[in-house]
Amino acid sequence: MAALGARPVDVKAVAQPEATLRRRPADDADPENADGAARARSGLARTFSIINLLASRAPETLGVSAIARDLQMPKAVAHRILKELVAGAFLVFDTETKQYQLGPGALTVGLAALRTLDVPKTARPYLVRLVEVSGETATLSIRQGWQRVYVDQVLSPHEVRMSVALGRMYPLHAGSSSKAILAALPDEVVEEFLTQHKRVSLTPRTIISADELRDDIAGIRERGYAVSFGERQAGAGSVAAAIRNALDEVVGAISLCGPRERLAENALRHGAEVVEAARAVSRDIGYRGPG
Incomplete structure (x- = not known):
């Protein structure tokens, strides 16, 4: 006799081959989602590398070509990231010299870190x-x-x-x-x-x-x-x-x-x-x- 409260055995499930009983990969293990996560991490890494480069060379300013060359990054990718950082005030772009440097957003983060x-x-x-x-x-x-x-x-x-x-x-x-x-x-x-x-x-x-x-x-x-x-x-x-x-x-x-x-x-x-x-x-x- 089955124990009180035990669920009935699903004979069909038991009879199924092992392969059909495997769980579907979780969303974060889905190959498509994994590729997206990898791209996101890669994008963040490139963003931080640009910020760190400009910080290490401050007060020197750098153009997109120099940044891309130093970081071995495609110029188009570097330009896209730089535009986003300028839009967020993390960097400042000089329209005359075509050079980038750290902006007020970076200063705010830096001062906050110092206070901690x-x-x-x-x-x-x-x-x-x-x-x-x-x-x-x-x-x-x-x-x-x-x-x-x-x-x-x-x-x-x-x-x-x-x-x-x-x-x-x-x-x-x-x-x-x-x-x-x-x-x-x-x-x-x-x-x-x-x-x-x-x-x-x-x-x-x-x-x-x-x-x-x-x-x-x-x-x-x-x-x-x-x-x-x-x-x-x-x-x-x-x-x-x-x-x-x-x-x-x-x-x-x-x-x-x-x-x-x-x-x-x-x-x-x-x-x-x-x-x-x-x-x-x-x-x-x-x-x-x-x-």
Whole structure:
């Protein structure tokens, strides 16, 4: 006896060959629809390639022939996509030069993306990794005008270690993070700081002389990272490298800090480690300039 509630067996269905029982392909598996989806993906890929090309060459402008040639794309296809991007204000077309460049639509998207970037969140995994490879405390500072502020740190596992006061502001001449930020600024901005802002000593080792700071900045730019031994805090040593964003602005610095003697023994290695971490964070928040 069949179980209560069981459906009657469809003998005809059971007797049918296996081929006739196969389900009809779903709409998205239909060859015609698959071809359409492939064409759509191909069209999007070509659109993004044009946008990325113009973004990478900005502020240079390009004509349709150059774009098609660089992307190995049929000129007619490139022209059709360019017209659509101009119609959407994503690109601007100069009728006199017949050249294209990014337009206000691209700027809107770019600024929206920048607003979503969270530097501390982005930097956190790199701080953790720095502590793992170095054994010292890793910090993140953000520039605030002519000062910078500690916003995050991951503490060293050593019993004897350095820590920083999050939220505390420091001037741009005291400590490795400050000097890394200062050295990464344009020359005219550095000179404005050196000539128009009073500098005070935080410790007997703080550099306040404009000429000495200029010399130090030259060394930082050559090495790629700043070094401080007791300049911000007596008995402390640190190395730091600057972070840049998609607009090539200096937004802060990553540092390793610890007891002066221990840092001094490993300054070269730690310097390379903070440079690598700062480059990675900069890249993740949109910086595309030279390392």
